[in-house]
Amino acid sequence: MKKVLLLVLMFLILSPVGAVERQLRYEDVKSNDEGVYIFFSSLAKLSNEVLELVVEEGNATSKFELLDTIVNKTLWELPYYRSIGVGARIEKFLKPFIKMRDGLRDVKTGQAEFFRWYNVLKKSRSFSAYSKAASALILMKNGRDTIVEASKEIKSLNFIMENGSVKRIDVNFEDNIERLDRLIDYYSRLLERLKVPEGFFVNVSKLNPYATEPVIIYGAGEGLKNIILYVGNESFDVGSPFSITYSFPRPGVYEVYATAVNGSRLVKSNIIVVNVTKMPTKIVVEKRVYGYVSTPLVLSGSLVDALSRPLANRTLLVISSGEETYVITDVNGVFRKIYSLDSLGTINVRILFEGDDVYENSSASVTLVFLRLPVTLKIEGEEKARIGSTYRVYGEALGLRNGTLLIYVDNRTHGSVNVRNSKFTFNLTFEVPGTHEIFVAFPGDNTHAPAKSNVLVVKVYVPPYAEVAGFILLLILMYAVFRITKRKRSKKKITLHDIIAGVEEREEEKRSVREAYRWLYKRLISQYGLKPSITPRELYRFLSKERFAPYLRKVTAIHEVHVYGMRRLPSKTVKDFFRSLSVLIISKIIGEEL
Structure with missing residues (x-):
C-alpha cells in the first residue's frame, strides 16, 4: 500500500x-x-x-x-x-x-x-x-x-x-x-x-551501438602474454580475461581485435566489425505550458540523447509567431526562453536541433497557453444578526487590486461593492427572520478570471421582547411578595405557627431564587449547545468572556450561597440578584446593555 x-x-x-x-x-x-x-x-x-x-x-x-x-x-x-x-x-x-x-x-x-x-x-x-x-x-x-x-x-x-x-x-x-x-x-x-571455451577471442556487447554509447569489449586468451586490444585506431594493454567499457566517438565502421604472444609467435584473435551510427536526440519539453496574461512565462526544456544524457552547449532554433531566435543549452542540457502576452491567447512554438556529425537532429512543438489571472474571494461576518439591525461584511480579493464585485443574498443580486487595495466591506439590513446566505462574485475582465467567494450563512432572529418583559414582571412580583412577607413578619410576635410559616417563607424565597436561576441556566446551555451536566460555576467560566459575564458572575455567586450553602439572603442581596438577572437577560437577548 x-x-x-x-x-x-x-x-x-x-x-x-x-x-x-x-x-x-x-x-x-x-x-x-x-x-x-x-x-x-x-x-x-x-x-x-x-x-x-x-x-x-x-x-x-x-x-x-x-x-x-x-x-x-x-x-x-x-x-x-x-x-x-x-x-x-x-x-x-x-x-x-x-x-x-x-x-x-x-x-x-x-x-x-x-x-x-x-x-x-x-x-x-x-x-x-x-x-x-x-x-x-x-x-x-x-x-x-x-x-x-x-x-x-x-x-x-x-x-x-x-x-x-x-x-x-x-x-x-x-x-x-x-x-x-x-x-x-x-x-x-x-x-x-x-x-564454452574458444581459445583467443574478443567480443563486443553491442555490434550496432550509437556514437558515444558505452559498450563492453571483453575477451580472453589463456596462456598468452602481451595481449593488446585494438579498437579502431586505439590500442589497450590488457590481461586475460579482460573487459573494458568503451564509447565509440563518432559514427563509422570499426574493427575490434587483439594480438598476443604465444611462445615465440605473434597470434591474432578473431575480428569483430562494429557499425556505429549517430546518437538519436530528443527535446524534452511539455506539449502545453500554461501562464497568465501580462506575466512572464518561462519556457524551459532540455536536449538529451537516447540514453537521457544532457547535451551541453548545443544551439537550438526556436520559431514562434513568425520569428526565429536561437537558444543555447547549459551544462545540464537545459534551455529556456521567456514569453509574455497581454491578453488571452496562445503562442505556438517550434524548437529544432539540427544535429551534427555525432548526433541526429530532433524537434518538438509546444503550445503556450495564457490564462486570465486567478482571483480568490473571501468574506466573513457574524453568525447571527438581529432583524432590522446593520450587518457588516468584511472581504478580501486576492489577485484583484481594484474592481467591482456583485453582492448576492439568497442567490439574488443585492447591489455591488468596490474593491480597493484587495479589500472591501459592505452593510446589509435583514427584514425577514431565518437563515440567509451571502456571497460575492467577480464577473471577470480581460486580465482576471471570474470568481465566487465562500458562502456566509447568517441566522437572523427577532428579539423576544414579550417574553423578556413578562419574565421581568414576574421577577418584580416575586420580589414584591418577598418584601411584603418580610415586613409582616417583623411586626408580629413570634409563635410556633410563625416559625413554621417562616420556614415555609424561606423555602418560598429559596424556591424563587432557584427557579429564576434555573430558567436562565436552561436558556444559556441550550443556546450555547452545552451539556446539562455542567455546573453553574463551570457555566460561568465558559461564558466569562461574554459582555454579560459580570452579571452572570453575581447571579451565580448569590445562587450558590443561597441554594448550595442553604443560607438565608438579606433583602439587599435578593434585590441585587433580581436586578443583575434582569440586566443580564436584557443584555443577552436584546443586545442592549443597560
Whole structure:
C-alpha cells in the first residue's frame, strides 16, 4: 500500500496542472530544505523500490520509467530554480540521483539481456550466446558499482530543516545492494556451468551501438602474454580475461581485435566489425505550458540523447509567431526562453536541433497557453444578526487590486461593492427572520478570471421582547411578595405557627431564587449547545468572556450561597440578584446593555 501511495504522490508531483506546477513548489524551496527533503526522500524510496524489484527478478519497468521521468523533468527545470536563487542547491541534491538512475538502468538492462542469452545458451551451447550472456553480466556489475557510489552520495546529503537542524535521507539501500551481489554471484555460477571455451577471442556487447554509447569489449586468451586490444585506431594493454567499457566517438565502421604472444609467435584473435551510427536526440519539453496574461512565462526544456544524457552547449532554433531566435543549452542540457502576452491567447512554438556529425537532429512543438489571472474571494461576518439591525461584511480579493464585485443574498443580486487595495466591506439590513446566505462574485475582465467567494450563512432572529418583559414582571412580583412577607413578619410576635410559616417563607424565597436561576441556566446551555451536566460555576467560566459575564458572575455567586450553602439572603442581596438577572437577560437577548 505504501508503494502505491508513493507512486500516486509522484504522479501528482508530475501532473502539469496549472501555470506554475513544478517538481518542487517555490514555497517549498525558497527558505529552507524542508520541502526539498520530502521530495528527494520520496525519490530515494522510489529508487530503492526499483532496485528491490530487480533483485526479486520482478518487472521494474514502470517504476524505473517513473524515476527516469522525474529526474529528467527536475533536470530541465533547473533554470527556474536558478531564477529564484535555489538552483545550486537543487542541482547538488539532484546529481547523485542522476547517477543512481544510470546505475539502475545498467543493472536492469544487463539482467534482461542475461536472461535472454542464458536461455539461448542452454539450448544451443554456442559461444556467441555465452559471450553475450557474459557481457550482460559485466553490465550488471558496472551498474552495481554505480549504484553503490550513488547511494553513499545520497545518504551524505545534508538538508537544512525549518528549525535549523540538519537532516539526511534515511533509506536502506544496503540490504538490496547485498541481495544484488548475491544475485550477480548466482548468475556467474550459472554461466560458469555452461562455459564454452574458444581459445583467443574478443567480443563486443553491442555490434550496432550509437556514437558515444558505452559498450563492453571483453575477451580472453589463456596462456598468452602481451595481449593488446585494438579498437579502431586505439590500442589497450590488457590481461586475460579482460573487459573494458568503451564509447565509440563518432559514427563509422570499426574493427575490434587483439594480438598476443604465444611462445615465440605473434597470434591474432578473431575480428569483430562494429557499425556505429549517430546518437538519436530528443527535446524534452511539455506539449502545453500554461501562464497568465501580462506575466512572464518561462519556457524551459532540455536536449538529451537516447540514453537521457544532457547535451551541453548545443544551439537550438526556436520559431514562434513568425520569428526565429536561437537558444543555447547549459551544462545540464537545459534551455529556456521567456514569453509574455497581454491578453488571452496562445503562442505556438517550434524548437529544432539540427544535429551534427555525432548526433541526429530532433524537434518538438509546444503550445503556450495564457490564462486570465486567478482571483480568490473571501468574506466573513457574524453568525447571527438581529432583524432590522446593520450587518457588516468584511472581504478580501486576492489577485484583484481594484474592481467591482456583485453582492448576492439568497442567490439574488443585492447591489455591488468596490474593491480597493484587495479589500472591501459592505452593510446589509435583514427584514425577514431565518437563515440567509451571502456571497460575492467577480464577473471577470480581460486580465482576471471570474470568481465566487465562500458562502456566509447568517441566522437572523427577532428579539423576544414579550417574553423578556413578562419574565421581568414576574421577577418584580416575586420580589414584591418577598418584601411584603418580610415586613409582616417583623411586626408580629413570634409563635410556633410563625416559625413554621417562616420556614415555609424561606423555602418560598429559596424556591424563587432557584427557579429564576434555573430558567436562565436552561436558556444559556441550550443556546450555547452545552451539556446539562455542567455546573453553574463551570457555566460561568465558559461564558466569562461574554459582555454579560459580570452579571452572570453575581447571579451565580448569590445562587450558590443561597441554594448550595442553604443560607438565608438579606433583602439587599435578593434585590441585587433580581436586578443583575434582569440586566443580564436584557443584555443577552436584546443586545442592549443597560
